[in-house]
Amino acid sequence: MEYFVIVISAIFVNNIILAQFLGVCPFLGVSTRVSTAAGMGGAVLFVMTIATIVTYLIQHYVLIPLEIEYLQTISYILIIASLVQMVEIMLKKLSPALYQALGVFLPLITTNCAILGVAILVIQKDFDLMQSVVFAVANSAGFALALVIFAGIREHLALINVPKGMAGIPIALVSAGILALAFMGFAGMV
Amino acid sequence: MKTVQEIEHDGIIQEIADKFISIGIVTKASCVSCEIGGSCSAGDVSGQTITIPNVYRNFSINEKVKIVLKESLGLRALFLGYVLPFLFVFFTMLIVNAITPNEAIVGLSSLAVLIPYYSVIYLLKAKLKKTFTYSLKKHYNF
Amino acid sequence: MNKFKVSLSPHVHSGNSVNKVMYGVIIALLPALFVSVYYFGLGAIKVTLVAIAASVFFEYLFQRFMIKGESTIGDGSAILTGLLLAFNLPSSFPIWMIIVGSLVAIGIGKMSFGGLGNNPFNPALVGRVFLLISFPVDMTNWPKPQELVFSLVDADSGATPLALLKEKVGNGETVANALKDIPSYFDSFIGQVGGSLGEVSAAALIIGGIYMLMKKIISWHIPVSMIGSIAVLQAIFFLINPDKFADPAFHLLTGGILLGAIFMATDMVTSPMTPKGQIVFGVGIGLLTVFIRNFGAYPEGVSFAILIMNSLVPLINKSFTPKRFGEEVTNG
Amino acid sequence: MLKTFKLGGVHPPENKFSAGKKIEQLPIPKTVTIPIGQHIGAPAQIIVKRGDEVKVGQVIAKAGGFVSANIHSSVSGKVKKLDETVDGSGYRRPSVVIDVEGDEWLDTIDKSDTFDKEIKLSAEEITKKVMENGIVGLGGATFPTHVKLSVPAGKNVSYLIINAVECEPYLTADHQLMLEKGDEIFLGTQLLMKALGVTEAIIGIENNKPDAISHLENLAKKYSGIKIQGLKVKYPQGGEKQLIKALINREVPSGGLPLDVGCVVQNVGTAFAVYEAVQKNKPLLERVVSVTGKSVKTPINLMVRIGTATSELVEAAGGLPEDSGKVVSGGPMMGKAMADLTTPIAKGSSGVLIFRNEEAGREKIHPCIRCANCVSVCPMGLEPYLLMTLTEKHDYDRVESERALDCIECGSCSYTCPSTRPLLDYIRLGKSTVSKIIRSRKQ
Amino acid sequence: MSDTVLFTIITLSAIGIIAAVILYFLAQKFKVYEDPKIDEVDEALPSANCGGCGFPGCRNFAEACVKTDDLDSLFCPVGGNDCMSEVATILGKVVAEKTPQVAVLRCNGSPKHRERVNTYDGAENCTIAHNLYGGYTDCSYGCLGMGECVDSCNFEAMYMDKETDLPVIIQEMCTACGACIEACPKDLLELRNKGKKDRRIFVSCMNEDKGGVAKKACDVACIGCSKCFKACKFDSIEMKNNRAYIDFEKCVLCRACVKVCPTEAIHEINFPLRKPKPAVEKPASTAEVKDVNLVAEAKKNTENAKVETKVEKEDTNKQDENKNNETK
Amino acid sequence: MAKKADTFINMVIALLVISAVAATTLGYVYEATKGPIAEAKRLKLEKAIAEVVPEFDRIETIMVMPTEGKDSLTFYKAFKGEELVGTAVKTYTEKGYSGRIWIIVGFTDNGKIINYAILEHKETPGLGDKMDPWFKNPEKPKRMVLDKDPAKINLTVSKDGGDIDAITAATITSRAFLDAIDRGHKTFMSNQSNGGN
């Protein structure tokens, strides 16, 4: 039940992008094509999960025992950055073909707010490891959901004649706003 | 006959040999911001090259081309590269969590699953290479 | 010699036009308008007129200064948006807020995307939800229906049946208890309940719907799938726990489900292109509505459900393309 | 039981004013202009010179390849010039202009009206006759008929389908031909069956021509293997893919031919022309043309020599009405608008349609309101609104993957669009650009 | 030093080393680094991303510039020579100057000169109309007037003159990107050298019909009479398919051909007033003043430009108005 | 300026040095701010306490488990001299619109509310976050909770038959707020009667 609440809340009610404003850059950047958006969603799923596990362990087995929680920001960011790189290197070394295919399919995954934000949030929310992972998974699902829906809208926008001043990012933001407005319907659902 | 969905990516032909063409992939940063502003060159790793069998005639070096990958292949790459390992991590976690309450063990063991996973990927290297095939398209100006 | 006109084929046209479609919907809305004037009096007239006038005015303004094309107010879509926005407001709604709502509906919801046909979201609902979130108090202040009282003096206001239900069930009462003193289903059917202007009379809305079906302005797929899925899912909930969940008939007759199903979800601009897609769309709206009504903070979920499904329309269109001729070869 | 196809379709007002009008012979004009590009495929090669004397039926241009057709002189007289003359499209195209002198036919042609019932020739000989006499499909596409009759090895034909649908509004040429030349059509059909080696033929007729249906049904008793099938009235039933679907419930695969589902489709007019070519050795030098329109004085069906100027036909129908705004060669849904009346009648011209000024113009274009009418009427299951937008945005890759090339250009989408969008105009552009791209890709 | 500081240093250094090790392997992998020069070149480019250089965007062009040995085959038409020499300095390479070019329209068939014989009623799109038929006049080579070229221009360097139904190129704004040339189905636009003092001479007609036919269809058509060909002493005119073409590389702007053309199909642009000849010339100074005006106007609003042309017409006579189509 | 070559050792050293320098700096900054941060926290709390109880010069802190609820409440007994001028109770509720709401309420010895202050909440700005002024507006007696004894009035919103008018369009928050006060009051009273001191 508790996990259920975490999941519903993260995906619909407090959607990571539409309500929490985390990961807005990829939301605007990787949303011009539905399939790439879905791909990005999958990639974030993986990265966010392992990043959350690692930072959780660091927090509870290094920072807290040593009483240096204030190093949270700096250590997390370094760890996440290296982690992302490590996954890429492993893939590249182990299976260049797979790595290449991903390269064609997806733009570079970068550490963004969403990943660091979730890592910090699970600590703030005092989740245990399992809850943290569920939270990360649910948030990446919410991320993917918003991204894919939005990519659909942007594919639509690309085909219509948006007035000159609004074309591009402004209308994308307004659409995101209306999407967020629609998502407010989920308010109070947990 | 279903319409084939394709992913396209920009690339530049770097070398044309008798049997192979190698194409440098133009990487894109994931934030629009970085791309538009050109301010995040952290992402500009343009080292990725792809070699494909040369069955084409009408291409030249430095030509800008589209590398085409079937969408289903892209999704499969995604699945193998990210989704499957995620599932391993997640389920290992569920299982180990049921066995021991020690979070350090749970966390580390679920991360550790990645090692055998990647080993398997390594063993399948040749097969994967065959699976992922690309084709080239010109940029048309009509 | 005559100068002939030259063009590619076809050289004939069905004679159908955007104006015909839009004015057809407006006609279909008239019965509901009459009912609301009957019960809500001058308030209803005021809200309707202001909303239409403001919508048409903003349509003109944006067309003139932002899109810079010929004026499009003649095609009737702005009138329709204004009318439907009014139908989604309580009859005591302040004038300046109606104007804000029209500005949002037309300016943000429609013209910023390029005007008629380009908007991914239903403009009237964008306006309504904007108002609902911005002015929760005024948007949930429902005058009680009184027959033919033409005055602008504030009538008694009360909650809608849905709001009552949410409130009381939220407080732990049973549904039966909560619904003790709500209007009978017959009252709901003819329109003698509190609520937004246009949503109160199920009968008038159904008449309008039948008219549009006959005129082929809409097809049955969206309304039927939406209403059907609401009925089924709500029935399941009702059977599981009749103390917590009201029966499907109550839900169908109260609130905006019929208005939404017949007039708003069917907006062709913001709904899918193929019958299959439309059914998915309708079912999606139905399910979301039921979830929001039963579990969300808002007593009413139709508007949100439609907007959420609007956002999915591009994806639905992508996945439910028409059956292509020659796709599966049936050599029979 | 009436049959029809499932997907899409529209039903425009039929307006068949010239129905029931007997086919009249149009007097031979003073000069004819015979265009050389009258069929699909390689253009024919002119083999006469300026000043040459020609007879009716004499070959003046030889087929330029296998997928091509001979062109014969439709009159006798002197070649006035071999020129590029402006055709209906305003472009200069090669053509042979002949000054008419008398009406002298080649001896080999049997000019008599007697019905020659006996099939003497073998399958190969029939095909050869068809080829020599320059028969092309008269249903509009003008595809050389002998090509259709030469079934490639490995393909199996089980049905011959005779397209007597005439689903286009206004036109009545095929209808009238069936009423007057029923026996000839049946024999033509049998010739075609023999050439193809099939035993079954179906003639599909829309049920707005009940007289033709009953007439042919009566005659059918005399001819074995030929079935008449009534069809519900729905445009574009005459499209061969739709017709095949309606009659035998087979779907021609995308990019495929009727042959892929074991069918050959021929127009009734073609069947008649085959009869004449094979039994009478008469080349394709005249055809039935309906001249019609709302304010045309006497809508009429005419037997016209190829190369006659359109203006002559219009005169025969009572002259050009004052209020004419548009003249179309062919039907209102698929025909081609003419820039002026000098355009000569060619093998593919099935009608001359005169629109009044007020019907001629198109309405103002509105933005697409995504009403999906176009999607629901498209008989090929395409999304015309999308194809048009993609073409406008020059996204030809997607135009291709959305299968624009499947479009049969029936015009149902443009016909039905409430926003009066020129959908088909753009889809054609998209199609032609995509084919260009595909061609350049193949290089 | 307190414990905390100590732990801090230890932890951070540990993480730092791990990062370094990981990134070391990374460095091994990604040997090819993007040349920082690309950034510099990119900066120097005009960022119009118009594709005029043949690359999809300025950055790709920059990459190409950095990679190539021979800058001569690369040219940014928007930035022009200045820009290219800047690029060359950045890269320490040399470029040959490219002669600046500008688009010209090779049709002058305004309604005055070509009779309309039918009305086009289809989609407003030159290519569609072109695929349908030859055009609304008897000349099947001339401009269709639906402005596809105008739509294709990213620099607002073109507008449709509502009077003449012909597109007008604003010389000052045209970057010679060539987009309009791709767009026109009738191949009416051509990039020509801007010429000394912006002076240009060209045949403003593409009609390949025989003289009589062409003349009948349009008063100002090139009828292929070869008079200019004979008049040109520099061998810069070529006769082909019943029409003349002036090679701008060879033309020395002597204007000999202009005088002899019986249909005034040869246009001269930005030349000073000629010696008193027929009273049909307009004072060049007026033209200059007007031009400046027009450019400013057209920049603001291409629609407005139509009004401007009207104004101009009052004091311009028939013949020169045609030429103005180019001058603007 | 020539960059250092990308040798392994160079890279390690560079990062090591940077990390070390950063760490040292951070360590000292942390040491330096540790005091002020704690101080700021204390000040904030004291300010809140001062707001809800009359002037005092000494605070006694105790933790008490509420009769219901997960976490304990903190009592700050405020003394002026030896006199107990009031008790500030840090209480919470789980019933908020979104997440926990932490409130500090001052009670007189006999359980009357002196004042309250909101410490922490995640209610919607513009709706739920009106809690602060709403229930202490002297002009609107039907909303006032100050100076009232929760034991004597029905401390629920009027919609539920209580004596307090809810915040417009934020009944949930209002209920939660009153729930928090109620928890504080109950705990306080039972602690009083237990003879906590």
Next chain:
Amino acid sequence: MSQIKNFTKGFIKDNPVFVLLLGMCPVLGVTTSAMNGLGMGLATTFVLVMSNLVVSLVKGFIPSKVRIPAFIVIIASFVTIVDLSMAAYLVDLHAQLGLFIPLIVVNCLVLGRAEAFASKNNAFSSIIDGLGMGLGFTFALTLLGGTREMLGSGKIFGFSLHAFPEGIDGMLVFVLAPGAFIALGYLIAIINKLSNKTA
């Protein structure tokens, strides 16, 4: 001269928010009021200036392959410093900005400037660049915050404008998530329009 240009370009022409669209999360997340916008902007500016300065000073010392992690360490240190100091001295603002302070570290603007500018220029220009960009960022955040505060609650920097009728504070949407997207969308459109006019 060029320093002035360096400094001013961040305001309109290369405004990190309106034009370059950098660091959108804090832009949307913290701008519920002008004050929050200003606070976040200044915090970011501080990090930006300081990290630019340090990066430009140490650039010769760092092998290029590890420059990104090195920069990150530098930036993260300053972010931590800001975080700690705000917690100590600006308690309320710190609570308001919450999660977004540590997230300055991933703000592409900061890393982007370090990478694109400071690692190639001298200390003084780097400071100027950081200051210009930072203030441009601050300007944008304050403008957006002000807009949202005004529309959402009828106030600006906490002072009521009495723009709405009695009993209505403002249009709540603008305080909530949807309003952030919508207001930013229109602000960008307006800024684009203005800068096109002047250009």
